[in-house]
Amino acid sequence: MSTDHNTSEPIDPRELARLQLYQTIAAIPEGNVASYGQLADLAGQTGAARWVGYCLRHLPKDSSLPWHRVITSSGKLAFAEQSEGYWRQRNLLESEGVTLRNHKVNMTTYRWQP
């Protein structure tokens, strides 16, 4: 095969970015947290914090990604307080040592720094 149109380049930029995002999230150490914006940046999609939220929202339920380590830049969980998702995420975080103070995580203490 020479320099022809190679059929082996179905690389979808958006899906590629999504895979890179997943890889980045998977790298967040236990006991640490990262913000949506921080992850968008690390995944090469600076400014697309909402896109990160979109990806997590559509994550398969059986996913092994540590999605619970992703919170807002202010240290709050993206889920509404008292909601099911809120407690689900909070329990997972506390189970690995991340404490919440008045519904917020101390970012200075738990923010992941690659």
Next chain:
DNA sequence: CTGTTGACTTAGG
């Protein structure tokens, strides 16, 4: 192509 949506972020009050 235009308008809407949302697991966001930042600047102001």
Next chain:
DNA sequence: ACCTAAGCCAACA
């Protein structure tokens, strides 16, 4: 420190 408004970006109808 809490609330609001505006900004932002990709996905979707």
